[in-house]
Amino acid sequence: MPLHIIVCVKQVLDPETPASALRIDPQLRRMVAPANVPPVVNGFDENAVEAALRIKDARPGDVKITVLSCGKSFAMEVIKKPLSMGCDELVLLQDNAFDNLDAFATAHVLAAAIKKLGAFDIVLCGRQASDWDQAQVPQGLAQLLGLPGVTIAKKVEVTDKKVRVERVVPGGREVVEASLPALITVTNELGQPRYPNLRGIMAATRKQPVVWKAGDLGLDPALLQPAVELQELFIPVQEKNVEIIEGEDDADKGRKLALKLREAKLI
Amino acid sequence: MSSTSGVLVVGETQNGRLAPVTAELLGLARSLARGLQEQVAVVLGAEKLSPEAAADAIAYGAETVYTVEHALMEQSPVEAMLAVVERVVREKTPTVVLVGKTLAGSDLGPGLAFRLGVGLAQDCIEVTLDSKEKGLVAVRPVYGGVAMARVALKRMPYVATVRPKAFDPPQRDTSRKGEVVALNPSLDASVARVRVLERASEESAGVRLEDARVVVGGGRGLGGPEPFQMLEELAKLLGGAVGASRAVCDAGWVPYHYQIGLTGKTIAPDLYITVAISGASQHMAGCSGARNIVAINKDRDSNIFKEARFGVVADWKKALPAFAETVKELVKSG
Ligand SMILES: Cc1cc2nc3c(=O)[nH]c(=O)nc-3n(C[C@H](O)[C@H](O)[C@H](O)COP(=O)(O)OP(=O)(O)OC[C@H]3O[C@@H](n4cnc5c(N)ncnc54)[C@H](O)[C@@H]3O)c2cc1C
Ligand SMILES: Nc1ncnc2c1ncn2[C@@H]1O[C@H](COP(=O)(O)O)[C@@H](O)[C@H]1O
Numbered sequence: 067m068p069l070h071i072i073v074c075v076k077q078v079l080d081p082e083t084p085a086s087a088l089r090i091d092p093q094l095r096r097m098v099a100p101a102n103v104p105p106v107v108n109g110f111d112e113n114a115v116e117a118a119l120r121i122k123d124a125r126p127g128d129v130k131i132t133v134l135s136c137g138k139s140f141a142m143e144v145i146k147k148p149l150s151m152g153c154d155e156l157v158l159l160q161d162n163a164f165d166n167l168d169a170f171a172t173a174h175v176l177a178a179a180i181k182k183l184g185a186f187d188i189v190l191c192g193r194q195a196s197d198w199d200q201a202q203v204p205q206g207l208a209q210l211l212g213l214p215g216v217t218i219a220k221k222v223e224v225t226d227k228k229v230r231v232e233r234v235v236p237g238g239r240e241v242v243e244a245s246l247p248a249l250i251t252v253t254n255e256l257g258q259p260r261y262p263n264l265r266g267i268m269a270a271t272r273k274q275p276v277v278w279k280a281g282d283l284g285l286d287p288a289l290l291q292p293a294v295e296l297q298e299l300f301i302p303v304q305e306k307n308v309e310i311i312e313g314e315d316d317a318d319k320g321r322k323l324a325l326k327l328r329e330a331k332l333i
Numbered sequence: 334m335s336s337t338s339g340v341l342v343v344g345e346t347q348n349g350r351l352a353p354v355t356a357e358l359l360g361l362a363r364s365l366a367r368g369l370q371e372q373v374a375v376v377l378g379a380e381k382l383s384p385e386a387a388a389d390a391i392a393y394g395a396e397t398v399y400t401v402e403h404a405l406m407e408q409s410p411v412e413a414m415l416a417v418v419e420r421v422v423r424e425k426t427p428t429v430v431l432v433g434k435t436l437a438g439s440d441l442g443p444g445l446a447f448r449l450g451v452g453l454a455q456d457c458i459e460v461t462l463d464s465k466e467k468g469l470v471a472v473r474p475v476y477g478g479v480a481m482a483r484v485a486l487k488r489m490p491y492v493a494t495v496r497p498k499a500f501d502p503p504q505r506d507t508s509r510k511g512e513v514v515a516l517n518p519s520l521d522a523s524v525a526r527v528r529v530l531e532r533a534s535e536e537s538a539g540v541r542l543e544d545a546r547v548v549v550g551g552g553r554g555l556g557g558p559e560p561f562q563m564l565e566e567l568a569k570l571l572g573g574a575v576g577a578s579r580a581v582c583d584a585g586w587v588p589y590h591y592q593i594g595l596t597g598k599t600i601a602p603d604l605y606i607t608v609a610i611s612g613a614s615q616h617m618a619g620c621s622g623a624r625n626i627v628a629i630n631k632d633r634d635s636n637i638f639k640e641a642r643f644g645v646v647a648d649w650k651k652a653l654p655a656f657a658e659t660v661k662e663l664v665k666s667g
Contacts, residue, residue, distance in 0.1 A: 199475055202453060205444050237590055238534040238535045241529070241532075248527075254579075294452035294454060294486060295485040300480065300481055302480075306642065317652060319652050319655075320657075327604070327643070333571060
């Protein structure tokens with residue numbers, strides 16, 4: 067049996083969209099980008115895909131990577147990116163009932179799908195999704211699936227029936243070990259995700275995703291109810307008024323800034 | 334059903350003392366408990382706890398301190414603590430559980446909420462509670478800090494993780510009285526499936542970024558690692574520390590422990606001098622507690638000028654050396 071890695075990826079609004087171009091949809095209670103700005107695969111999820119591919123590179127022919135994503139609708143050229151990077155299969159959990167789920171419900175949907183997929187060795191997630199910044203779904207999955215969970219990995223190595231993970235911790239580094247199967251979340255410190263090459267893109271074009279709806283997962287509808295009620299989404303008002311320090315030239319501005327900070331007793 | 338009562342804080346220690354974030358949580362816990370006319374308890378776990386940590390917790394407002402000393406707290410801190418906290422919550426049935434959004438708390442909070450089958454308000458900067466039944470209402474930054482979400486929890490216990498430095502620590506009052514209760518849970522090795530093999534500190538000597546009163550931060554506009562030398566000198570002169578944006582850390586100009594922001598460190602200095610940082614929301618998420626932000630940036634339209642108190646629209650190559658020189662003279666002249 068090859069090592070089976072499941073990577074959970076989420077399609078999100080592009081976080082590089084300038085804040086001024088974003089607006090709040092009061093009905094849907096979410097942020098929306100202009101129509102010409104396509105969504106992206108959550109950045110940390112690309113890092114998770116990269117982590118999976120590095121494990122695959124180290125064990126040629128012995129690793130299968132399944133990508134799992136849950137949502138109401140997908141931009142196919144976006145959500146297929148992990149396939150073009152080198153993943154083997156894409157399973158989309160797609161249903162109107164899966165629109166803008168909270169972390170609690172998302173974890174239940176993903177857990178049901180993972181159980182349906184059968185045997186696996188590692189579940190990889192991003193450390194957090196850049197839309198709601200929850201960083202909850204992976205820990206939820208670990209609890210629901212009864213897996214040891216390791217977060218914020220910058221290096222993931224598989225040895226036999228164990229995984230060795232280097233974590234980013236404030237002020238240093240930590241190496242931990244867990245038995246498989248395990249759940250791991252990945253951070254950008256792992257390094258740049260690879261760019262899809264032409265062969266990968268061609269292969270991805272040919273692959274069709276497997277699509278499962280809520281009914282295929284035998285989910286108790288009660289589990290799709292939000293556990294956290296979103297009452298309001300708003301953009302905070304900024305009331306700071308900057309004082310621009312002028313000067314004869316840039317160097318003079320620098321000098322005047324220092325004098326200003328002294329006057330304000332800040333230095 | 335036993336009746337629910339009190340606010341439980343999941344505490345942390347740092348070098349044998351109570352961690353600053355736990356003091357902040359105790360302040361918040363007291364204000365919530367006052368509204369409920371209930372009590373505040375804290376749970377502390379470590380392989381070996383110093384008596385000072387428990388005394389600190391009482392001085393900051395805990396009426397009860399549950400302590401757990403166990404070897405697994407060192408080997409498998411998150412899983413061991415989660416097992417203990419779950420038991421305390423099931424036994425004492427608090428109305429509210431507060432956890433710091435620290436490295437450990439970020440794992441523990443969601444883990445606990447899922448075990449209890451309740452929702453979690455994650456990374457909150459405001460937490461209020463009108464009455465028990467109405468639920469807990471919290472404000473949390475979302476979309477990298479571009480927007481705020483007001484969320485409500487309706488099922489007890491209300492579990493929230495709280496962003497460090499979002500709340501001021503209360504006055505320390507050593508005359509306060511409280512009870513220290515040592516718990517002796519039988520934690521067997523099966524709860525510990527993640528084992529720490531190695532811990533290494535990579536932080537440089539000097540003032541810690543999180544604690545610094547003055548921070549000098551560098552951004553992508555610096556163009557490379559060399560200018561950080563000047564930033565380091567400036568920080569040293571002011572008794573502060575150097576930080577950076579993620580773009581700079583991703584480029585490898587400085588190590589990742591310099592990163593300030595949503596996925597980096599949270600700072601709250603009196604003075605934060607930014608050089609060639611654009612002020613993206615994810616960066617600002619780490620310095621909303623900074624009392625005075627100064628921006629040196631050549632682009633007047635950069636977001637950083639919306640957040641700054643003082644700004645200079647200039648090329649740092651010209652402005653920074655002159656600024657640093659003048660600062661040096663001013664500091665020398667006392
Ligand atoms: C999920 C997620 C999490 C993130 N977490 C973080 C985080 O924790 N911390 C963080 O910092 N970022 C984070 N980011 C990245 C963030 O969105 C920005 O990309 C990043 O902060 C930009 O860094 P910067 O300001 O250094 O670079 P830029 O945005 O490129 O800005 C460079 C600035 O330098 C100025 N400049 C250029 N040349 C000069 C010159 N000669 N003189 C003066 N000024 C000059 C420019 O005008 C510009 O304003 C995150 C992003 C995502 C999606
Ligand atoms: N709808 C989703 N589909 C697939 N994976 C998800 C989804 N939501 C969250 N995840 C995974 O969980 C991680 C953390 O998400 P969150 O808890 O929402 O911040 C993400 O980086 C993904 O790996």
